[in-house]
Amino acid sequence: MSLLTNPVIALFLSVSLGYLIGRIKLGPIEIGGICGTLFVALLLGQLGVTMSADLKNTAFALFIFSLGFTAGPQFFANIRGGWRFGMFSVIEVVVALALTLGFALVFGFDPGTVAGIFAGSATESAVVGTASEAISHLNLPASQIEALQANVATAYSLTYLFGLVSIVVFATQIAPLLLRINLRHEAHKLAAELGQSGDEEGEGSFPTFVERAFHLDEHAGLDQGLSAGEFERIYNWAVTVSGLKRGDALVEVDISTPLQKGDVLFIRGRRNAVIGVAQHLGQEVPMPHGVGFRVSTREVILSFAQAFGTNLRELGEIAPPELRRGVFVTGIRRMGNAIPSLPRTVLQQGDVLTLYGPEDVVAEAAARLGTELPPQDKTDFVFMGAGIVVGLLIGHISIMVGQMDLTLGLGGGALVSGLVFGWINMRRPALGALPTAASNFAKDFGLAVFIAAVGLQAGPAAITQLKTYGLVLPVLGVVVSVGPALVSLLLGRWVMKLPAPILLGAIAGQHCSTPTVTALVEKAGNGTPVIGYTVTYAISNVILPLMGPVVVGLAMAMGAPAAE
Structure with missing residues (x-):
C-alpha cells in the first residue's frame, strides 16, 4: 500500500x-x-x-x-x-x-x-x-x-x-x-429546410462529389447558345461545367462559353445535384479517358466580413463569378465540431471551411475568404x-x-x-x-x-x-x-420559436455537455442539433x-x- x-x-x-x-x-x-x-x-x-x-x-x-x-x-x-x-x-x-x-x-x-x-x-x-x-x-x-x-x-x-x-x-x-x-x-x-435533399441523407459509402459526362442531344432541355455561366446560375452554382468535348476537340470552359447541341458536357458537383440536373442534359456517356480534373482541398479560417451571417447559398451569390465556379464547401467546423454544410447553413467568423475544387481556384478562394489554416x-x-x-x-x-x-x-x-x-x-x-x-x-x-x-x-x-x-x-x-x-425549453420553443433540434442542441451547449449533444445527434439522425450547441457551448464555457x-x-x- x-x-x-x-x-x-x-x-x-x-x-x-x-x-x-x-x-x-x-x-x-x-x-x-x-x-x-x-x-x-x-x-x-x-x-x-x-x-x-x-x-x-x-x-x-x-x-x-x-x-x-x-x-x-x-x-x-x-x-x-x-x-x-x-x-x-x-x-x-x-x-x-x-x-x-x-x-x-x-x-x-x-x-x-x-x-x-x-x-x-x-x-x-x-x-x-x-x-x-x-x-x-x-x-x-x-x-x-x-x-x-x-x-x-x-x-x-x-x-x-x-x-x-x-x-x-x-x-x-x-x-x-x-x-x-x-x-x-x-x-x-430541418435539414431539408437548410437545403439537404433526400439523396444526401443516406449517402453512406457513395462519393459526395462526382464528375459525369452528358451528350447534349435533341432530347436535352437546354436553350441553344446558353452559356456555361448562365447554365450554372440556373442551378445556383451547385454544379459546374468543368469542360466539354465538341467534335473531336476538348474545349476549356469559362463562364461565357456557349453550350451547343452535340456537345459532351463534363459536369462536376455534389452527387445529388448532378443527379438533379441530369434529366435536362440528355444521355449520360462515359467520361473520355484522360479528362479527369486535378482538385485540391484546403481549410480556411473564415474572416471575410461580408460572409458573416450569410448562408452557403448567399456566399455563392456574393462571390465573384470566377470563384463561384467549381469551388465547393465540403465541411464546416465550429469550435472543433462539424456542423452540416448545407445551402442554408449560416456562417460565423472563425468557422473553419473545407474548400474543394481546382487547385488554382481553391487557392484564390481561400485567400479571399480568410486565412488558410497552415499544417501545424x-x-x-x-x-x-x-x-x-x-x-x-x-x-x-x-x-x-x-x-x-x-x-x-x-x-x-x-x-x-x-x-x-x-x-x-x-x-x-x-x-x-x-x-x-x-x-x-x-x-x-x-x-x-x-x-x-x-x-x-x-x-x-x-x-x-x-x-x-x-x-x-x-x-x-x-x-x-x-x-x-426546462426554463430554456419554454423560452426557446414558445417565445423564440426555435426549431426543436437546434433548441435541444442549445440546451446541451448551455450545460457544456458533449455527451448530451452526442446523444442528440444519434437520436436525431443528423448533425442539426450541433448548430445550436456550438454558440451556447462557446459562451457557457467562458461564463x-x-x-x-x-x-x-x-x-x-x-x-x-x-x-x-
Whole structure:
C-alpha cells in the first residue's frame, strides 16, 4: 500500500483507472474520464496521499488557457451576433445560481458545498478550479480552507453524475415528449429546410462529389447558345461545367462559353445535384479517358466580413463569378465540431471551411475568404507560455464589491488570456501555433491532473460530507441541472420559436455537455442539433468558470457557515 501513497503513482493511477471507469456506459451515457478520475482519486485519497498545490495550479492553468484558446474565435464572434443563443447561457447561470443559493439557505450548506453543487449540476469541471482558488483567498484558517476545498470536490462528484444523466435524459427523452414531437422527423425536416435533399441523407459509402459526362442531344432541355455561366446560375452554382468535348476537340470552359447541341458536357458537383440536373442534359456517356480534373482541398479560417451571417447559398451569390465556379464547401467546423454544410447553413467568423475544387481556384478562394489554416505539427511554446503568464497577471487584479473582494484569480485570468490569444491566432494563424491535437491534450490532461490532485487532497473529508448529507446532494444535482434546461425549453420553443433540434442542441451547449449533444445527434439522425450547441457551448464555457468566485462570494455574503 505504500506505493499507492506515492504522489506520482497515485496521480497517474487515478487518471488511468478513472478514464477506464469513464468508459462505462449507462445506455447512451458515459460518465466520462474526468468524473471517473475524481471517483478514483477520492478513494485513493483515503490513504493520506499528499499532493503539491503547485502541481494542481500548474495543471489547471494549462487546462483553462487551452480552453480559452480554442473558444476564443467563436466567443468573440458570438458576442457580436450570437447573443440570441447566448441567452441560454445566461439562463443557465441565473437559474442554476438561484436554485443553488436557495438550497444553501434551506440546508445550511457551506461555501465549498455550494460551489460544488453549482459545478456538478452545470456539468462544468472548470468551476471546481476557479471556486477552489477563490476559497484559498478567504480570510479563514488553513484547516477550514482545506475543508471547504474538499467539500467542493465531494459535492461536485456527487452531483456531476446525476446532473449529467438527468440532462441527457431530459434533452433526448423528456423534452421531445413535452414538445410533442418526433425528434428524428423534426431533424430531417430541418435539414431539408437548410437545403439537404433526400439523396444526401443516406449517402453512406457513395462519393459526395462526382464528375459525369452528358451528350447534349435533341432530347436535352437546354436553350441553344446558353452559356456555361448562365447554365450554372440556373442551378445556383451547385454544379459546374468543368469542360466539354465538341467534335473531336476538348474545349476549356469559362463562364461565357456557349453550350451547343452535340456537345459532351463534363459536369462536376455534389452527387445529388448532378443527379438533379441530369434529366435536362440528355444521355449520360462515359467520361473520355484522360479528362479527369486535378482538385485540391484546403481549410480556411473564415474572416471575410461580408460572409458573416450569410448562408452557403448567399456566399455563392456574393462571390465573384470566377470563384463561384467549381469551388465547393465540403465541411464546416465550429469550435472543433462539424456542423452540416448545407445551402442554408449560416456562417460565423472563425468557422473553419473545407474548400474543394481546382487547385488554382481553391487557392484564390481561400485567400479571399480568410486565412488558410497552415499544417501545424508543433506547439509555439513561446506564445503559449507568454499567454499563461499574462493570464496569471490578469488574475491578480481585484475589485471590491461591497464586502466581497472579487478577483479573476489564476483560472479566470488564464481563461481571459486564452480567449484573447486564441482570437489573435485566428487572425494570424502563423503566429502562436497550438495544433488541435495539442490543445485537446492540454485541456484533457491538464483537467485530469487537476481533478486527480483535488480528489487525492479531498479524500479524507469526502466520507464526512457524504455521511452529513447522504442522498440530498444527488437529488439537488438533478433539480439544479434540469431547472435551467426546462426554463430554456419554454423560452426557446414558445417565445423564440426555435426549431426543436437546434433548441435541444442549445440546451446541451448551455450545460457544456458533449455527451448530451452526442446523444442528440444519434437520436436525431443528423448533425442539426450541433448548430445550436456550438454558440451556447462557446459562451457557457467562458461564463460558467468565471462564476466560481461569484458563487463563493455570494455564499459567504449570505452567511453560509465555514466548514469545521
